[in-house]
Amino acid sequence: MTDISAVISLLLFVVSSSFYLFYWVEHQAANFRSVVFKCLPIISLCLLVYSHQSHVDLQFQRGILWSLILSTCADGIFIKPAMWTAVLGTVLFAIAQIVSMMAFGFDPWRWDMLCVSLTAWSAFVFYAIMKARAKTSHLDIGTYIYLFILFGMCWRVAAFCAHIANVSYVCDVLGTTGLIGALSFVLSDLIIVIHIIVVEIPDRTHWVMATYYLAQLGLALTVYRSDFSCLRGEVKETLVQSDNTFITSP
Template identity: 30%
Template sequence: MNRPVTVLKSVGPKLVPFFKTTCIYYILWLDADKPTLFSALIKCLPVLSLCVFVLLHGMSLTDMHTYARRILGGLVFSALGDAFLIWQHIDGIYFIYGMVMFAIAHVLYIVSFGFSPLRLPVGAALFGVAVGMYAVLYPGLHGVYSVLVGVYVLLLWLMLWRGMARLQVFSTDLWTWTKLCACVGALLFIISDTLLGVNKFRIPIPYNRALIMTTYYAAQLGIALSVADLKDPATTDDITTCGAPDMGASPNDVHCSKDMLELKGMSAHSFSNGICCSKKMH
């Protein structure tokens, strides 16, 4: 069974609202210089759709969904940031509010990705790039922006570091592809915000809005997809029995392992009256 393909088939329908609302945003292409509550809603809808995607994929207060809850929180704060940035042309304070909302979102993403494995060499290399990015923006920064942008850039690259650190390309982990989604999402976030920063503080970039929003929505999609490595009922159809195996079953017909239990988010001690068996994977 090709599990990534199975999961994609499961999550695909849940992503339809995201793609529809993204298309609506580009089709309407409302004037950014004339912000309204309607234009704010249209801009926020794709990210709000990803919030629904995370909720539909599974949510609870248990440790199993700690990662999903943090990603959901990051998406919610991102949507708030989107709404504030709509009004930045009216009053510059809204840009700062938006930065704060996105900074909180990045912190939640960083905590979600975790700090194990640490991989300090990767972090050191990315920190050097972050310093270079700040150096490019610094000549155009004045007042409070000198500090806020510096902190924000640090959070951006910290997020990418943690996304890259948890990615093990040569691992046999079936869920490496979801970690790759998170890593690519973090990278696209940096590209999007770099374009935004250069356009706002240094020089105008042609087609900046289209470039910024396309990379931004793709970034949020990648990060949201990373919750797919959690247990999904639609992808656990290979579980056939939990309890004592059929006495007439052949060893070739069933396959039981501790790894399978861990993959499904279950623990062996939960099955005190028997063992969990699944169809042999061909």
């Protein structure tokens, strides 16, 4: 990926997200313009990931890209407030989280981080049920299932971050951006759930979208790990075998 394309994509993200957060949120309506302004920051991140020329770990890059695309579709659907848009948007976000989990992989497993994620999810569900303003509905149950998937994504990103922490300083920074992104995603969706189920939160949209944009940026930046040899063991082994084959070939 060229430096100029990265700069353009990141500049578009900063400008479009700032415009949406500081101006358009107050004027948002269920129309096409709102869809464009809301989705443009994530579209810019799609361009950032798509234009990244990585020939080392294409599966990871494609996973992050598809997660961003699914999230963009969900963002556009959520513009129209209705029961079917809430359900469909949540399903799309759930699929996006599963795609992200598959991209980050399940090696190493990290039981300790899995226990932390399950404990955090259980504690929040218990809190939400105890503090709920109304009796738990089927929609609430679906929300808790989505949060279970979201906390699972956070677990895999945390394991990824720990896996590359000792590779190099730059790799550690990229892992940290991914972890910040995952935690910001959790915070963004928890704000939504608390606002809907427990208590109304002032300026909820600003907080939700600010943490959401930060989350997507942090996760998107992890595609650069292949530029700094933040590679999985099997990829390294494949590269070594290829080099040996080249050296021993007549």
